[in-house]
Amino acid sequence: MIDWSKAYAARMERVLPSEIRELGKIKHPDMIHFGGGLPEPDLFPTEAIAKAYAKILSDPVLAKSGLQYTDTAGYMPLREYIARYMATLGVECGPENIILTAGSQQAIDFIARLFVSAGDTILVEAPTYLGGLRAFDAYEARYALLPSPFANATDVKTEDGSKPKLGYVMSDFKNPTGGSFTLPERNRVLDIAAEMDIPLIEDNAYEKLRYSGTPVRPLLSLDAERMGGIENSRVIYTSTFSKIVAPSLRLGWVAASSAIIRKLELVKQAADLAPATLNQMVLLEVLDEVFTPTHVEKVCAVYRGRRDAMLAALEKYMPSGVTWTKPEGGLFIWVTLPSHMDAPALVRRALTDFKVGSISGKSCYGTPPEMNTLRLSFSMVAEARIDEGIKRLSEAIRAS
Ligand SMILES: Cc1ncc(COP(=O)(O)O)c(C=O)c1O
CATH class of the missing domain: 3.40.640.10 (Type I PLP-dependent aspartate aminotransferase-like (Major domain))
Structure with a gap:
């Protein structure tokens, strides 16, 4: 059988599977996902x-x-x-x-x-x-x-x-x-x-x-x-x-x-x-x-509510030593854990034991990574579920 690894172009050595896709395969009906960052499909102008x-x-x-x-x-x-x-x-x-x-x-x-x-x-x-x-x-x-x-x-x-x-x-x-x-x-x-x-x-x-x-x-x-x-x-x-x-x-x-x-x-x-x-x-x-102010505001109103729900829940549940950004827009909040914490390990544990998805910041660096960072997206989670998801994440952080 052909040894494909010898056939690939040298440039493919750097092209590796993404952590987000791999972790996205871990499924559970009760999972709350702050990982993906896809747009909310209910907002598509179908x-x-x-x-x-x-x-x-x-x-x-x-x-x-x-x-x-x-x-x-x-x-x-x-x-x-x-x-x-x-x-x-x-x-x-x-x-x-x-x-x-x-x-x-x-x-x-x-x-x-x-x-x-x-x-x-x-x-x-x-x-x-x-x-x-x-x-x-x-x-x-x-x-x-x-x-x-x-x-x-x-x-x-x-x-x-x-x-x-x-x-x-x-x-x-x-x-x-x-x-x-x-x-x-x-x-x-x-x-x-x-x-x-x-x-x-x-x-x-x-x-x-x-x-x-x-x-x-x-x-x-x-x-x-x-x-x-x-x-x-x-x-x-x-x-x-x-x-x-x-x-x-x-x-x-x-x-x-x-x-x-x-x-x-x-x-x-x-x-x-x-x-x-x-x-x-x-x-x-x-x-x-x-592409009109009315439709854009309709979309923004949904994400604004989710952003605010996530910021409020982070304030409510996160242990001291954890900090996060307060964005004026977009789909992401960036969390910095205490410096001794290993975010990739936390992300796995949070998924399997606490049923909450996030991604570790590690893959977001071209330069040496900060290993204690997390990316959370509020885009796909209904406001009512965001509080529960952040509560679970804070429990996973406390348990790590
Ligand atoms: C910063 C940034 N640039 C570019 C893209 C690519 O998006 P698309 O190819 O759908 O336009 C994304 C998608 O998430 C993004 O976050």
């Missing part, structure tokens, strides 16, 4: 999506184009819509600055493909989005810590002393901490990227999920203003329709200078030719109904 598919497929002309290949960068009316949406975030751009991707995950993968050669160093936050790290791993990237917004850019330490190739940050409601950069921090991150003269990925997947506080302009908007327009910006912005519409449409986008969009088109053409035309047409049909 009826609007069903109507849009029916409308397009029952019209012979629309159906023909909906089932055909489309432009690699995406369906033009949708690119125009996104360009108009970016203007509301303070980014003046046109459809030539937009490419549709299969979720923002594919955008991260493509940007890495464009910039990262084996052994290159990417500057990341600690902790950072683990899906981003897994995408970068496939290109055999190394990681160094992005200097904290108030440190000196020359503090960066790469393993071999070489210059970093790329920076990757989230600006709003980061996965996993829920934190956001303040305006001075955003400006400092841009200064650091400019001092190093590197491109900066701004992953803003949760931008629309704000439950309190005041919006701050994205890095792309600030940098475009500094540089005299998006064409001169070093920021490559990505976001997604997964969190407000539905992840299964697999539609996200990149907004960047047109030179970068043209390069990403080449990458997309080689990878999968083009985004699904029908899904893009359906999305465009439903956006007028769901």
Whole structure:
């Protein structure tokens, strides 16, 4: 029999099963899951999506184009819509600055493909989005810590002393901490990227999920203003329709200078030719109904209630020595346990003995991990169950 392990490409050594998927296989009817962080399916605009598919497929002309290949960068009316949406975030751009991707995950993968050669160093936050790290791993990237917004850019330490190739940050409601950069921090991150003269990925997947506080302009908007327009910006912005519409449409986008969009088109053409035309047409049909303040507030109201229930329960049950973030949006709260505690062991025990799921923060680091951290998501648990889930987690912590 063939020995597959000898046949794989070297880059696959870094591509390993995720802890979240593995632990997700432990099932129990009474389990309360704060692990996954998927959007709440009751909030999907199912009826609007069903109507849009029916409308397009029952019209012979629309159906023909909906089932055909489309432009690699995406369906033009949708690119125009996104360009108009970016203007509301303070980014003046046109459809030539937009490419549709299969979720923002594919955008991260493509940007890495464009910039990262084996052994290159990417500057990341600690902790950072683990899906981003897994995408970068496939290109055999190394990681160094992005200097904290108030440190000196020359503090960066790469393993071999070489210059970093790329920076990757989230600006709003980061996965996993829920934190956001303040305006001075955003400006400092841009200064650091400019001092190093590197491109900066701004992953803003949760931008629309704000439950309190005041919006701050994205890095792309600030940098475009500094540089005299998006064409001169070093920021490559990505976001997604997964969190407000539905992840299964697999539609996200990149907004960047047109030179970068043209390069990403080449990458997309080689990878999968083009985004699904029908899904893009359906999305465009439903956006007028769901990318509206009314629908966004309906979604935010549900998550706001869950966030508040989780914060209240953490306050009520957690033993002293445990701290957590208080996010203004997004789907996550980040918990720091006393420094002697081993979060991966706690997560297993909490699942098997206390029937509550969470993920250890360990896999959210490209740089050496903090082993006493947990990511909790309130997105999929009804408010009434959150109190019970946090009570169980606190019991597991006390028993560890
Ligand atoms: C920070 C961040 N970026 C990107 C993604 C990818 O989402 P999608 O590919 O569905 O757009 C996620 C998904 O959870 C995320 O948390």
